[in-house]
Amino acid sequence: MIGKKMEKALNDQINAEFYSAYIYLAMAAYFEEENLPGCASWMRIQVQEETAHAMKIYDFVIERGGRVVLRPIEQPPKDWKSPLAAFEGAYEHEQYITGRINELVDLAIAEKDHAANAFLQWFVNEQVEEETSVDTVVQNLKMAEKAPGAMFMIDRELGQRTFTSPTQEGA
Numbered sequence: 001m002i003g004k005k006m007e008k009a010l011n012d013q014i015n016a017e018f019y020s021a022y023i024y025l026a027m028a029a030y031f032e033e034e035n036l037p038g039c040a041s042w043m044r045i046q047v048q049e050e051t052a053h054a055m056k057i058y059d060f061v062i063e064r065g066g067r068v069v070l071r072p073i074e075q076p077p078k079d080w081k082s083p084l085a086a087f088e089g090a091y092e093h094e095q096y097i098t099g100r101i102n103e104l105v106d107l108a109i110a111e112k113d114h115a116a117n118a119f120l121q122w123f124v125n126e127q128v129e130e131e132t133s134v135d136t137v138v139q140n141l142k143m144a145e146k147a148p149g150a151m152f153m154i155d156r157e158l159g160q161r162t163f164t165s166p167t168q169e170g171a
């Protein structure tokens with residue numbers, strides 16, 4: 001049985017993961033408007049990843065005999081001043097999520113909830129990948145700023161990304 005504090009914190013994280021999906025969905029819409037279908041497609045896959053993260057926590061709360069309580073999802077930003085600014089925003093957001101995951105681990109330890117701690121280790125590792133994949137795009141876009149035409153190539157490359165459920169990879 002899950003403790004009340006942990007249950008609330010995980011419910012908050014379900015909301016944060018759905019908000020992540022919402023931000024990336026807003027970024028996908030921005031990229032569609034900017035005629036960058038590859039960037040938009042990359043963001044749509046990120047939306048699927050975030051939804052899978054939310055559902056993984058959702059299932060864990062239920063499995064532990066807790067109650068999932070859904071709250072409103074905050075409205076995400078609508079516009080970014082450049083594709084680089086959008087991906088930089090995504091990188092900052094992932095760092096924020098990493099901080100939240102670390103706080104959840106701290107709480108699991110404080111509450112002596114070993115099951116939650118073990119469960120959250122998957123997210124600790126996932127956040128390393130999340131930050132790296134977004135940062136790689138940020139670095140590429142920074143280089144592209146100095147090379148006209150490079151944006152076209154990057155957009156095409158980002159459009160190659162396919163969805164692999166993060167919850168199926170050794171979870």
Ligand code: FEO
Nearest residue numbers: 017050053097130
């Ligand atoms: Fe669910 Fe991008 O962290």
